[in-house]
Amino acid sequence: MRIISVITAVHEGSHHFISDTYESLREQKLPDDWEWEWCVQEDGTSGIPANSLPSDPRITHGTGLRARIAVTRTHALARATGDLIRTLDADDVLLPGALERDIETLERVPWCVSACVDLHEDGSTAPGPCDPPGGPVEPARFYHEVLEQRLSVQATTFAAHRRLVMALGGWQALSGAETVALLLAAEAVAPGEFIAEPSILYRKHPHQTTASTRYWEPTEAATRIDALVQRASALRDSGWRWQQTLGHQRASQLETSG
Numbered sequence: 001m002r003i004i005s006v007i008t009a010v011h012e013g014s015h016h017f018i019s020d021t022y023e024s025l026r027e028q029k030l031p032d033d034w035e036w037e038w039c040v041q042e043d044g045t046s047g048i049p050a051n052s053l054p055s056d057p058r059i060t061h062g063t064g065l066r067a068r069i070a071v072t073r074t075h076a077l078a079r080a081t082g083d084l085i086r087t088l089d090a091d092d093v094l095l096p097g098a099l100e101r102d103i104e105t106l107e108r109v110p111w112c113v114s115a116c117v118d119l120h121e122d123g124s125t126a127p128g129p130c131d132p133p134g135g136p137v138e139p140a141r142f143y144h145e146v147l148e149q150r151l152s153v154q155a156t157t158f159a160a161h162r163r164l165v166m167a168l169g170g171w172q173a174l175s176g177a178e179t180v181a182l183l184l185a186a187e188a189v190a191p192g193e194f195i196a197e198p199s200i201l202y203r204k205h206p207h208q209t210t211a212s213t214r215y216w217e218p219t220e221a222a223t224r225i226d227a228l229v230q231r232a233s234a235l236r237d238s239g240w241r242w243q244q245t246l247g248h249q250r251a252s253q254l255e256t257s258g
Helices: 018-026 069-078 098-105 141-147 162-167 178-189 218-238
Strands: 002-010 034-042 059-062 084-087 111-119 125-127 159-161 192-203 240-244 252-256
Touching: 002 018, 002 069, 002 098, 018 034, 034 069, 069 162, 069 178, 084 098, 084 162, 098 111, 098 192, 111 178, 141 178, 141 218, 159 162, 162 178, 162 240, 178 218, 178 240
Parallel strands: 002 034, 002 084, 034 059, 111 192
Antiparallel strands: 084 159, 111 125, 111 159, 240 252
């Protein structure tokens, strides 16, 4: 069996929806030769989020010093065994076919992102208002969108080949926007695709990180964007391109172009 590793960071207080997240993962239908594993990592050492997880051999759980979501995700990545990596927030819900579409797309390209549907507290839903067209992403599209202070996708839908994520150092050690940072880094060295069919219900609630006024403190928010743009720019200028063997072969490598 080949494995897609789903990476989820959680902390005490943000775990109240994680049982819904698990149910959506459990109901995913994958190709016959694929299985998922769920790497859940607590940002902290309380052990409380783990109590909300069922007994399922496909789930691994870890704890660690509080360091925010980027570091927490990278710790989960260290124990992932899959050929492919998919990010999933602890309060979001996978839609039917999400992982299957990721797997099919990643047979062609090294990374992908997908559409999502906002899930509001009253149960109503709304599609993303700025989704790009489905298919190959034109070079530097998302990089330029971030420079223009907009981004047409939810980077939390990011999926990629594990070795590409490892080569890029996992999630950049920022206080937020770490999925945007990884998306821009991957875009700088490899082609990707946008999947127009939504993959998640993106839960909107007052306790999510991005709902905090402190998260948007102007100086820190600007520094986060500067840092991730600088990394993407450095990768673009380096001439590195990700080379991989597509299909069911597992070998891939990062090498200097030209």
